[in-house]
Amino acid sequence: MAKTVDDFSLQNLLVDMDEDGITTVTLNRADKRNALNAETIEELIEVFSGLPRMGARAVVLRAEGTHFCAGLDLVEHHKEDRRPEEFMHVCLRWHEAFNKMEYGGVPVIAALKGAVVGGGLELASSAHIRVADQSTYFALPEGQRGLFTGGGATIRVADLVGKARMIDMMLTGRVYKQDEAISVGLAQYLVEDSEAKAYEIARAAATNPPLSNFAICSAISHMQNMSALDAAYAESVVAGIVNTQPASRGRLEAFANKTAARVRPE
Amino acid sequence: MAKTVDDFSLQNLLVDMDEDGITTVTLNRADKRNALNAETIEELIEVFSGLPRMGARAVVLRAEGTHFCAGLDLVEHHKEDRRPEEFMHVCLRWHEAFNKMEYGGVPVIAALKGAVVGGGLELASSAHIRVADQSTYFALPEGQRGLFTGGGATIRVADLVGKARMIDMMLTGRVYKQDEAISVGLAQYLVEDSEAKAYEIARAAATNPPLSNFAICSAISHMQNMSALDAAYAESVVAGIVNTQPASRGRLEAFANKTAARVRPE
Amino acid sequence: MAKTVDDFSLQNLLVDMDEDGITTVTLNRADKRNALNAETIEELIEVFSGLPRMGARAVVLRAEGTHFCAGLDLVEHHKEDRRPEEFMHVCLRWHEAFNKMEYGGVPVIAALKGAVVGGGLELASSAHIRVADQSTYFALPEGQRGLFTGGGATIRVADLVGKARMIDMMLTGRVYKQDEAISVGLAQYLVEDSEAKAYEIARAAATNPPLSNFAICSAISHMQNMSALDAAYAESVVAGIVNTQPASRGRLEAFANKTAARVRPE
Amino acid sequence: MAKTVDDFSLQNLLVDMDEDGITTVTLNRADKRNALNAETIEELIEVFSGLPRMGARAVVLRAEGTHFCAGLDLVEHHKEDRRPEEFMHVCLRWHEAFNKMEYGGVPVIAALKGAVVGGGLELASSAHIRVADQSTYFALPEGQRGLFTGGGATIRVADLVGKARMIDMMLTGRVYKQDEAISVGLAQYLVEDSEAKAYEIARAAATNPPLSNFAICSAISHMQNMSALDAAYAESVVAGIVNTQPASRGRLEAFANKTAARVRPE
Amino acid sequence: MAKTVDDFSLQNLLVDMDEDGITTVTLNRADKRNALNAETIEELIEVFSGLPRMGARAVVLRAEGTHFCAGLDLVEHHKEDRRPEEFMHVCLRWHEAFNKMEYGGVPVIAALKGAVVGGGLELASSAHIRVADQSTYFALPEGQRGLFTGGGATIRVADLVGKARMIDMMLTGRVYKQDEAISVGLAQYLVEDSEAKAYEIARAAATNPPLSNFAICSAISHMQNMSALDAAYAESVVAGIVNTQPASRGRLEAFANKTAARVRPE
Amino acid sequence: MAKTVDDFSLQNLLVDMDEDGITTVTLNRADKRNALNAETIEELIEVFSGLPRMGARAVVLRAEGTHFCAGLDLVEHHKEDRRPEEFMHVCLRWHEAFNKMEYGGVPVIAALKGAVVGGGLELASSAHIRVADQSTYFALPEGQRGLFTGGGATIRVADLVGKARMIDMMLTGRVYKQDEAISVGLAQYLVEDSEAKAYEIARAAATNPPLSNFAICSAISHMQNMSALDAAYAESVVAGIVNTQPASRGRLEAFANKTAARVRPE
Structure with missing residues (x-):
């Protein structure tokens, strides 16, 4: 391969x-x-x-x-x-x-x-x-x-x-x-x-952590195939992994310190 | 009846x-x-x-x-x-x-x-x-x-x-x-x-072959009810039948010979 | 509670x-x-x-x-x-x-x-x-x-x-x-x-009967999770209950008597 | 017909x-x-x-x-x-x-x-x-x-x-x-x-009320096609209709009066 | 509460x-x-x-x-x-x-x-x-x-x-x-x-880690509601969390050291 | 590969x-x-x-x-x-x-x-x-x-x-x-x-035609993932292809001529 x-x-x-x-x-x-x-x-x-x-x-x-x-x-x-x-x-x-x-x-x-x-x-x-x-x-x-x-x-x-x-x-x-x-x-x-x-x-x-992108580009599609109530369960588990990844710690730190960019309408 | x-x-x-x-x-x-x-x-x-x-x-x-x-x-x-x-x-x-x-x-x-x-x-x-x-x-x-x-x-x-x-x-x-x-x-x-x-x-x-229209007007609706990954399988089988029908041979011939109308934006 | x-x-x-x-x-x-x-x-x-x-x-x-x-x-x-x-x-x-x-x-x-x-x-x-x-x-x-x-x-x-x-x-x-x-x-x-x-x-x-609103705000969401052909069955049963509720008799009476508001485009 | x-x-x-x-x-x-x-x-x-x-x-x-x-x-x-x-x-x-x-x-x-x-x-x-x-x-x-x-x-x-x-x-x-x-x-x-x-x-x-048999011989099959959590909702509505039918009042009366047959193992 | x-x-x-x-x-x-x-x-x-x-x-x-x-x-x-x-x-x-x-x-x-x-x-x-x-x-x-x-x-x-x-x-x-x-x-x-x-x-x-039991007693039921191909994805994510929990490290250690009980037919 | x-x-x-x-x-x-x-x-x-x-x-x-x-x-x-x-x-x-x-x-x-x-x-x-x-x-x-x-x-x-x-x-x-x-x-x-x-x-x-085995070993699994009413549609299409394959003509001929083995309980 x-x-x-x-x-x-x-x-x-x-x-x-x-x-x-x-x-x-x-x-x-x-x-x-x-x-x-x-x-x-x-x-x-x-x-x-x-x-x-x-x-x-x-x-x-x-x-x-x-x-x-x-x-x-x-x-x-x-x-x-x-x-x-x-x-x-x-x-x-x-x-x-x-x-x-x-x-x-x-x-x-x-x-x-x-x-x-x-x-x-x-x-x-x-x-x-x-x-x-x-x-x-x-x-x-x-x-x-x-x-x-x-x-x-x-x-x-x-x-x-x-x-x-x-x-x-x-x-x-x-x-x-x-x-x-x-x-x-x-x-x-x-x-x-x-x-x-x-x-x-x-x-x-590509600036997002790869694991976040992985979830976005695989999990969302799978969840559309599920009943909403089962998808909610699956989403919880995916978020459990993604939202505690070491790669996002720095980003959260920046947010907590107010050094991260804020979401704003253009 | x-x-x-x-x-x-x-x-x-x-x-x-x-x-x-x-x-x-x-x-x-x-x-x-x-x-x-x-x-x-x-x-x-x-x-x-x-x-x-x-x-x-x-x-x-x-x-x-x-x-x-x-x-x-x-x-x-x-x-x-x-x-x-x-x-x-x-x-x-x-x-x-x-x-x-x-x-x-x-x-x-x-x-x-x-x-x-x-x-x-x-x-x-x-x-x-x-x-x-x-x-x-x-x-x-x-x-x-x-x-x-x-x-x-x-x-x-x-x-x-x-x-x-x-x-x-x-x-x-x-x-x-x-x-x-x-x-x-x-x-x-x-x-x-x-x-x-x-x-x-x-x-x-009505100018489409009836079998194509049959698929369009029955299969698509069924496929919305399926998980995308199962629908893909079902779609393959429907296309297997429709896309090899004798009624479409002349159309394909015309396409190959470039005598068929091409898709164009208006 | x-x-x-x-x-x-x-x-x-x-x-x-x-x-x-x-x-x-x-x-x-x-x-x-x-x-x-x-x-x-x-x-x-x-x-x-x-x-x-x-x-x-x-x-x-x-x-x-x-x-x-x-x-x-x-x-x-x-x-x-x-x-x-x-x-x-x-x-x-x-x-x-x-x-x-x-x-x-x-x-x-x-x-x-x-x-x-x-x-x-x-x-x-x-x-x-x-x-x-x-x-x-x-x-x-x-x-x-x-x-x-x-x-x-x-x-x-x-x-x-x-x-x-x-x-x-x-x-x-x-x-x-x-x-x-x-x-x-x-x-x-x-x-x-x-x-x-x-x-x-x-x-x-809030002027709709509570039972109608209950169906609107629970049944429709459930039905999106079902195959259309099963949802049709479920919808029939929900309508069986809602559309025969005593609370709507007066409304139907008004409609039959042409005293109810009609649906009109603005 | x-x-x-x-x-x-x-x-x-x-x-x-x-x-x-x-x-x-x-x-x-x-x-x-x-x-x-x-x-x-x-x-x-x-x-x-x-x-x-x-x-x-x-x-x-x-x-x-x-x-x-x-x-x-x-x-x-x-x-x-x-x-x-x-x-x-x-x-x-x-x-x-x-x-x-x-x-x-x-x-x-x-x-x-x-x-x-x-x-x-x-x-x-x-x-x-x-x-x-x-x-x-x-x-x-x-x-x-x-x-x-x-x-x-x-x-x-x-x-x-x-x-x-x-x-x-x-x-x-x-x-x-x-x-x-x-x-x-x-x-x-x-x-x-x-x-x-x-x-x-x-x-x-055939001794069951027709409405009970109708539900048994149509609803159960539909429910197997649903996610359990949506089927539960559908089942509630079916039971809402069947379990309040006039045809079953006599049977419930008999049960309440203890004149109905009880379920017993043979 | x-x-x-x-x-x-x-x-x-x-x-x-x-x-x-x-x-x-x-x-x-x-x-x-x-x-x-x-x-x-x-x-x-x-x-x-x-x-x-x-x-x-x-x-x-x-x-x-x-x-x-x-x-x-x-x-x-x-x-x-x-x-x-x-x-x-x-x-x-x-x-x-x-x-x-x-x-x-x-x-x-x-x-x-x-x-x-x-x-x-x-x-x-x-x-x-x-x-x-x-x-x-x-x-x-x-x-x-x-x-x-x-x-x-x-x-x-x-x-x-x-x-x-x-x-x-x-x-x-x-x-x-x-x-x-x-x-x-x-x-x-x-x-x-x-x-x-x-x-x-x-x-x-109760001797299993609570997280394992949580997955067994919630995830399996949700997965029955999904298409097998989507359930496989969800299962992977659940296993991702459960199978890396600190609570199971000792058990794995015991297994690796061959001190854990082995599965045997009675 | x-x-x-x-x-x-x-x-x-x-x-x-x-x-x-x-x-x-x-x-x-x-x-x-x-x-x-x-x-x-x-x-x-x-x-x-x-x-x-x-x-x-x-x-x-x-x-x-x-x-x-x-x-x-x-x-x-x-x-x-x-x-x-x-x-x-x-x-x-x-x-x-x-x-x-x-x-x-x-x-x-x-x-x-x-x-x-x-x-x-x-x-x-x-x-x-x-x-x-x-x-x-x-x-x-x-x-x-x-x-x-x-x-x-x-x-x-x-x-x-x-x-x-x-x-x-x-x-x-x-x-x-x-x-x-x-x-x-x-x-x-x-x-x-x-x-x-x-x-x-x-x-x-292996004595079955490969196309029959292909259907048996792929379609049946997909169909379990579908609502029965959609699976019926998909099954019809699969059977449309499999049951008209040239490879089975001889077998059907044998059946029609009563030279094929019949199904019998042992």
Whole structure:
């Protein structure tokens, strides 16, 4: 298994980690609008299985070219002429990749641009924070292509925009962009330069203790799956560990001494 | 059991299906503001149990008169002076009707106008897409009438606007309309002519393969009920079937040949 | 156990109930920005365990000073230097308090101002309705303090604003206020005078029959935890009881006689 | 829709109701070992949708011939050469039938004999009580046939015998019978004459008030799907209705007067 | 609030704690076969809310007289002639009491004898361990009394014996005792003297570190309510706290030094 | 990543696959009673992540020495003196390993002997079938060691024996073996030679089509996590794929021609 990001064996992704643990994962199939073929998914699994134990403090997920990601590689899919059970297994690999992102404990910030459609939106929605620019547009054209989503849109996109809007996107191919995309929840930020903002966020998030970020980027997602009354119990236990970590003692000391920054509205 | 829409035995609803499978279901108690009496609910069960196996490709749910639906027929309810177990059974029939709509696999588009209140909002929220016009207003006056919702508002309206806004509507009778209604999620479209738009959407949705629409209009709802990690598994299997259907081969071929329409922001 | 609000033994809260059952619970540690120490949590448990059986018809939760609540008393937390299991037990008490609020069956209206941050937002999100004024700002600075939320933010704040926005707040310390806070769902009302509005809402809600309010303020929350198809069953049974209560007969009579107020858009 | 059992239109089932509401549903394809073809499933839907509103107080489900039911009609399945989506829809109809049995509110007692295998075990496990005789044997040969269960075995058989034993049955074709079948939970009774015992149980159950039986035969199943803490709330509401029904007043009176039979061990 | 067991204000229960924290809670209405009236339930809430913070290490729940508990006080219930919402509230108090037992974190061992029926079985099933003697018999006669269970039998008894056997008990009034009761899971121990055995177990359990027992007697129950994949996460966090507690260091040291008792089959 | 079993890099496990895909995984730390140290867990992850895509048809999990597995390596745990967050991460790796086993789609048969205690029982319960011999004994001594289970016992052991028996095992250290172990569900088979039987079962299971086994060894577990009504939907889709696979056509043909073996009681 890879021990550092240099040990990854990758054809479709580029991975780089700086000395602060700020890690860049780049989709590198610009000529295919970064469509996700089977091989890319395997690489995403490798990368996101490995990063949490390689010192990554935050990940920026970005793309080469003008589009973030056009989704499932339909040309490959057409050529493979898969049987149902074969495509089911393809989807299970997608979920392996995307669940490693969402539940892996390391903040993932997606820097979006151009097309974020179909499986591309599924990939983006597995990140913890999505930063859009003015060129970014979101859609789920699966219905019109005669398909269904197989990489978590039924869960993660429905979670972002609500089931009703997600079904509308699927039935009609509706496209969201800019302010409206922010308003319905597809991204948390709309800026001029989505990469610059993504790095700014990643660096800010990386200043939190890793254990706090681990809890934020794994526990919260698990708790959404539980009854509120059971989630409350689980949250108590997570807080028991996180809120007594040695790494936060200095911060609490600073707070008690009134030397810590206070929360203030801008 | 009815074999075509002409075999339905209906007093309170009108049903019509055109040659493309675009089906119109009309609430036909305009003098009662289309209030839902027990008989209408039985007819909704009959209709929405039957339509999925009668070739319906998409349903427009519309109403006679100036109001979509004023909800539970309170005059009937008052006259019947029901015992708790009797009203519980009334509600179970409402759910039978509304679950057949939501999970039936055929897109249902509600063309709204005027009052969409109480049970009328419950009916509308069982549709997959809601189109409002400028006259449309939404409310849950149950609290003030000394009632509670019994047709799924606790689930579907909470899902649309969030639990907190739904509780506010129930406690205070708050009315939403126009832009604010859209913004909080009560409808996906606000237009001048809600019926015209509903038919436009229905016709567009009907061009998707029926199996894709079946998945969109049944699987997504089931998946919201599951833990995300189990839903991912279920989604993989659904996509296994849908994404290898013969009906989508031509569409994929067109995509591979670049003759298919591409997703673009307007 | 306390029989009336005068029997409560309180140091950090003030409780008052008027003859209509409109109850005021005041956070009374203004010099600490109403930070929640262990003792205050015990008092919240005492109060919200007792109120439902003391005739409370609606509760306004307000604060002394310029800030609603700054959250966990970090000075106390720092001084106590708790072990994980000790802080886990602290959190379980927080949940005892906040679950009594949310599931207690009596409408709780929070009148917000200034800081509603960290545990203060957890407290506010346990109310059924949140009224903000122009000074109100919301944040979850836990990540930056080296902490995690332990009073239900992972559930209730995620429910209000969506998991994605909540994670963003946690990772980056993002602050929401005014229109944007309303838009993302942190409060249902933005007004000049949040207390005045909170009392207005409380008095309006208190005119509903107590049994309707009980269902609204307990059943809806439980139903969010269930699969939709099971929730439908549960809702039918709740409606069976509430919608046949003697207290609503007069209201239904008025409706049948057309002497009841009709729902109208403003 | 059928109004009495005589209005049912049936080829594969026989239905008879006596004056006490004790209803017999007979599987009538003895020459096919009562294998379940598509038509029989449609008839089961018709019958179990209708019976709860026709005065049925308890149902005995029995079979002609020496075997209760051999499961899915594999000859039909082989001949039809179904596509995945076609078989998916077959399964959805099976679930419609079996869910109407389990959640319909009327006690169903299955009188078993001979083969109760594959879909036959799925049918039997949808009954509330299973009575086996010495000839009865249970198995899930789907794995060996190259199939998977599609009528609820993954839920109901797993519920009866535990997931581990159910997986063993599926992987190995293991057959259970007689004492061991009772011990692992496949049936609640092992007797000489399973039909006679089934009628005895049905008549006993039919002496309970219908509302009590409705709750027992619908609410309990729903509650297994909920978190225990939410189920407790739902149970309280169901008990609120059932335990205050007028039909039980005489019974309580008898108890208070000590004229009611007391519970005693035999 | 009570600070020691002597501060409890009790009419129907007796509570005693020895110097080791072994606590006895006695049902003291032998002349009513320890039937549970409303007042007793309030006392159970008081006791089981208080004990976990009073140093209780293990609780033996026993009864005066020849019967453990005959369940809901039907004479009181008959006399009160409650409305549905009133009885719903009664049930909610039962759940408050029983949930405090099950989730309270202190092992509760029920010493059974004679009748453990209806609500008496619900009480017993809220204990963590049930010890039966030869006189003990279990039944749910609610169906025959025209009632439904309202204290958790639908959850806890179904959990012990499986849904199918529980429904059989409800429909038919079936009585279980002795070996068969053990075999189906109604109790974990069948002995000559159930009280002696209960104390033996309580003392043994009390030798575990309190934090281990807290996890065993609260976390396991919560985890049954979660999807297995989310429960795994929660379990990891609980084990994180429990398995690094200072109180277990000596035990681990003993194990490492091979001075600890090894697990061996008898 | 390893491509064949020979590519695995293992110190604590032995893996061998025969030409039929029958794979043996051997625990090879007999001198430590096969206690699970951190390294062994990493190897289990590697092996069970890889096997499903290496042609494994069935796995026999066996152990060197006289004991199957004594659980968590307590000597290592004691030496490491882990902080809570460190041990939480250890547990998350255990779950990664065990979930890969349970949900991996390949039948795993555990051949048990001697001690199957603590984490050893957690490992065994992640297999699909457990075969015990006369020497096998089961226990969860965690409570007495001052620990809690962190490898899934709260889920999988509770699933096998019921929550109540599992809590008893944890509180008291109770040991199960032989007939009683089978009766409560800890294993499905009790034989003289557990390895011989495990291979017999593995070879039998391997004759099922791999797709059927995949469904049996992944879907059933997911479905236990869902509401029954949603699980029914998911099951329909899985059966849609499995029951129309080409690999089963010959088997169905044989059945239709009556040349297939029939299910018969022995």
